[in-house]
Amino acid sequence: MERSGEGETRAPVLIPQVAPSGIDELAVRPGVERPSTDDGLEEAREARRQPHQLRASRSPGDLVMRLLTTGAAALILVTSIGLFATLAIQSRSAIGQFGFGFLTGSDWNTTTNQFAAFPAIAGTLYTSVLALLLAVPVGLLIAVYLSEMAMAQVRLPLGFLIELLAAIPSIVYGLWALFVLVPLVQQHVSPFLSGRLGFLPFFANASPTGLGILSAALVLSIMVLPTITAISRDVLIAVPRSQREAMLALGATRWETTWKVVVPGARAGIIGAVILGLGRAVGETMAVQMVLGNSQSTSWSVLGLGTSIAATIVNQFQDAFGGLYRASLLELALILLIMAVCLNALARLLVWRVAGRSAT
Amino acid sequence: MISDRGMTRRILVDRMGTALAVGAVITALIPLGAMTAYVIAQGGSALSLSFFTQGPPAVEGQAIGGMFPMIVGSLILIGLTSCLGIPVGLLSGIYLWRYGAGSFGQAVRFVTDVIAGIPSILAGVIAFALVVLPTGTYSAYSAAIALALLMFPTVTRATETALGAVPTELREAALGLGATEWRVVVRVVVPTAASGIVTAVVLGIARVTGETAPLVFTANGLPVVSTNIFGPMGALPLQIWQDANTPFATDHQAAFAGALVLFGIILALNLIARILTYRLSRRTRIT
Missing domain, CATH: 1.10.3720.10 (MetI-like)
Structure with missing residues (x-):
């Protein structure tokens, strides 16, 4: 990665805009073999050499990640409703009285x-x-x-x-x-x-x-x-x-x-x-x-x-x-x-x- | 044109305004400085090694005693709370960062912020109604549920911010090389944002460490060491509160010693978070 520019700028907060379908497109697009020194990308390069595994880009891992994170997010919404419901139900006798x-x-x-x-x-x-x-x-x-x-x-x-x-x-x-x-x-x-x-x-x-x-x-x-x-x-x-x-x-x-x-x-x-x-x-x-x-x-x-x-x-x-x-x-x-x-x-x-x- | 006299008056108002603002800063610092100094002075004189190794005095009012059981209890409570609150916070943070652009994500973001602002006493009331009432006993794990409710919003939003600071180029490079989505997140994005995510966790822990109100009718307090999470448990903030409410001077001293310890822990956690944030901003800078 190329690094340039001044040091004082705060890192911008980037909101990801790429849709999953767009990522699949990116993943199967043939590209030029680029040398990389980043260890974290070693497996990514390995995967790219085997096109059949790329079909699994909608891989179980992706699905698990999506389900887990969505589950956590949904839990938050359920919790918030639960807060009201618990208090409302438990206090109903006083409300009625x-x-x-x-x-x-x-x-x-x-x-x-x-x-x-x-x-x-x-x-x-x-x-x-x-x-x-x-x-x-x-x-x-x-x-x-x-x-x-x-x-x-x-x-x-x-x-x-x-x-x-x-x-x-x-x-x-x-x-x-x-x-x-x-x-x-x-x-x-x-x-x-x-x-x-x-x-x-x-x-x-x-x-x-x-x-x-x-x-x-x-x-x-x-x-x-x-x-x-x-x-x-x-x-x-x-x-x-x-x-x-x-x-x-x-x-x-x-x-x-x-x-x-x-x-x-x-x-x-x-x-x-x-x-x-x-x-x-x-x-x-x-x-x-x-x-x-x-x-x-x-x-x-x-x-x-x-x-x-x-x-x-x-x-x-x-x-x-x-x-x-x-x-x-x-x-x-x-x-x-x-x-x-x-x-x-x-x-x-x-x-x-x-x-x-x-x-x- | 502006007359000289008008100009002089306006400059004077500007100077006085600046002085007023500086005065406001000083006004705010006086009570805060006074409080810090008082807690350090009172707590410092009561603090000794035995405070960390012994329990409360056998006869109240006889000695200052220590808070060893409460320190152990607080550590257990924070550990339990972390087991509940951190996974939810991290996963929902990843969700908001990766899939949260739509209206569902917006709703989650909004609800998270609103839950972050609910009074902590209500978390205790909820845990009481859902756990303590049905089981019929005060318990450490009901306290952990209450504290987790207070912890996760901090972790969620700080995680989202930390992940958002990772340059898009990094993700695009990994995806372009054929990595699957989750591998990019697990192997590239999360490691890059690691210090930010640790910050999220540290801030979450700092958020709940000093909480007292949610513990009053969940953990309820216990003067001896207990590791049974299904029974009542002592906690440092709770003991401070109980000591402050007795008529004994020795208990008051113990309360201030406890407050000083709590103060130190909160300061340390916030300093760690601050240092980590600085490291994250250096690491993810697109420079």
Whole structure:
């Protein structure tokens, strides 16, 4: 193989376009005997000398490979349907018993066997949206910095750092939040907010422990930041260079170029990144469970205790021996699954539209 | 024409914007740096050789103890998960790369991405409903099923990307020499993309190593070494969580030591993946 060209170009992602019939054609076409030093091709050359074996180009091996790989792909689709089916079937008694009232009611009582999901759903959305309000501006600015401003020497290590942060297990975030963030909220943030702004419903009735909505939102915002940053950066980089150059040639500053051309051009992908961050926040379990306080109640106060769907499941599932109790928890899981799937599907479509299918 | 004053203002806004972006980077690095430093400081002081060789203390709160049974359990769980998740991930990755241009392939790609985003707790709930309930006991293999569900999307998409990076010329040359399709894949494409495929596997393992939520009602935890995959089993992340929830300071120290170990494993796996990716990009470069 001939090698030429410069070293810095990234290897292109090539999607194979050759149809199997075309390959058979290629295989039987007589060609010039070419010397090769590649050991892997030794057998290929051997096979070419024996035309009869070439008929077996639709060989059992090809068929096996096709069947195996197609089977694995089909398994994925079956699994995805199985997820819904399992939860729907196992929670049917709760669905039948409570109907739509499950979504709107606020009574979660194991002694009277009354279950409703509103506190959990509200707590999930409240903490997640608060976390995004904190994380999105910071994440988007970092993405802008990485794609538009940073030098390569800064961009690569910072990019790796962000990927690494996304990989840190949520139990580690939760542990840190429980022993550092919660005391910080308890001793400084909570007294300040409730003292100065306690007349607002958002800061009334502070919990004395520091556990609660605000602590959960803070740790969530740190956890979703890498997701939002990494994907926003990918979609910003995908905006064609020529658009920036045109804007700069017209005399725009870099800041104007970024906000009038690059960010609007990547808008769909950035919205996708935000939704993906929301998807991650909504399903986050351990870190939230550790700092949220786990109280089946609903309040506007960010300093009060709360619960979330995932936290409720992880707290109570082991002890749920009653049929209706367990079915109610499984219905909570089904609601969480539907939320997560909708958010992820929407986000993927938006990100794919901007950055192509290979974007992570 | 642009007036001088307007120009000055615009340059000022540009400078302030740049400062704002740098400020955002610093704002993000403060909590992340603080967390890393705290885990290293707390975990480091509690970490000793006995942490890796002993079990939890006989009487809770008496000593920091070790997590040997949980480390063994985590290794077994990851091994089991890999047996389930990696074949599915690799094969479906090959499918998407080779046959995945049509609408079925597109659907698989989409579903894989969506499954990659489902909350990990749900994988545990599913495994509980499908395995733990019918068998009536917590088990390591139910945990492995839950973790495999979280592992395969990472492997699938990373495999597809790695194979896609192999130059078409290589395949065409092999096919032109008369090799059958599967031989080209097995002998030419996969070896060329080997480091990328190993990356896919490493990333898949990194994805599940720290998962806690799916283990709570599948593996459930056990304070002693067990190799019975049909019974409950301890795991490092699970023990961290349980230790954090006790009132004992020694348990909290053990939790931080465990978190530091987990942190180190994740860092190592990601560094390996990064180095392998770099090697793949050098090997498959059409240059």
